Amino acid sequence: MDRQGRQTPFRDAAPGRKRLLAGVLSGAAQLILFGVLFLPVRQAQEARPEQALQVSLLPSPKPPGPSAAQEAAAGAPQIAPPTLPKANAPTLNIAPAADTADLLSDSQLAGAARAGEGGGGGGGCDMARAVQQALRRDRLVFASMASAQRLGKAMMLWNGDWVRSGGEDGKGLSAVREAVMWEVGFAPQACREARMHGLVLVSLADGRTRFAIGASDWRWSDLLGVRNPAVR
Numbered sequence: 001m002d003r004q005g006r007q008t009p010f011r012d013a014a015p016g017r018k019r020l021l022a023g024v025l026s027g028a029a030q031l032i033l034f035g036v037l038f039l040p041v042r043q044a045q046e047a048r049p050e051q052a053l054q055v056s057l058l059p060s061p062k063p064p065g066p067s068a069a070q071e072a073a074a075g076a077p078q079i080a081p082p083t084l085p086k087a088n089a090p091t092l093n094i095a096p097a098a099d100t101a102d103l104l105s106d107s108q109l110a111g112a113a114r115a116g117e118g119g120g121g122g123g124g125c126d127m128a129r130a131v132q133q134a135l136r137r138d139r140l141v142f143a144s145m146a147s148a149q150r151l152g153k154a155m156m157l158w159n160g161d162w163v164r165s166g167g168e169d170g171k172g173l174s175a176v177r178e179a180v181m182w183e184v185g186f187a188p189q190a191c192r193e194a195r196m197h198g199l200v201l202v203s204l205a206d207g208r209t210r211f212a213i214g215a216s217d218w219r220w221s222d223l224l225g226v227r228n229p230a231v232r
Contacts, residue, residue: 102165104154104212112199112212125191127184127220128213132202134183135176135211144175145209154201154210158223176211184220192221 115128135141145151148166150173156163157180162171171177184192199214213223 099164099166102155102163103150104156106154109154109199109201109210109212112201112214115200115202125188125194127187127191127194128200128202130187131180131183131213134179135202136205138175138179140175141173141179142204144173145204148173150209152206152208154212157211158213160215160218160222180213181224184223187220192224193219195219 113128115132116126117128142151150165155165157173157176162177164171165173196214196218197216199212201210201212203210
């Protein structure tokens with residue numbers, strides 16, 4: 001009992017009952033504490049709306065097929081676009097300059113001996129006249145001069161060596177060179193070895209197509225490429 005004569009439950013209770021009552025009160029206090037702590041979490045979970053997962057079963061889409069316009073275009077014959085010819089770039093055809101180094105002017109021929117003027121060295125030899133007649137008889141000579149565009153012109157044929165004419169591969173026009181060498185080769189030795197000075201001029205039948213042969217000091221045998229060492 002307290003000072004006023006009232007009974008208190010804990011003081012008057014037996015020790016065993018006190019311990020039991022204290023345990024009950026402690027458990028109740030813990031329950032109240034857990035309720036206070038977890039009540040907001042529970043309310044938040046109840047307030048959150050549940051999200052339903054909707055799964056719709058739809059048939060898989062078919063791959064897109066060709067449209068009606070595409071099918072019509074596929075059945076139509078394919079027409080290739082016309083091809084325009086390519087424009088070729090203009091080409092400049094530059095003709096090579098004509099080689100006229102073998103041609104002679106009238107002033108260069110001034111003073112040259114003509115056939116029939118003793119161009120053979122005397123002793124009855126007129127090698128210039130014999131060579132001129134051989135050239136006029138040979139048709140290949142005329143054709144060769146026409147091909148080389150030398151008809152009606154005066155050209156240097158031999159000046160110590162055979163002179164290249166125009167676009168010929170070899171020295172001298174082959175047909176003219178062979179005709180001259182053939183005539184000189186069968187001439188008498190005295191005529192071949194006669195000493196000559198300066199130019200001798202021979203011509204074809206037209207009189208305008210002319211050949212100059214000679215040097216400052218030469219012999220007709222020099223045209224054959226050989227010289228008799230005994231003759232000086």
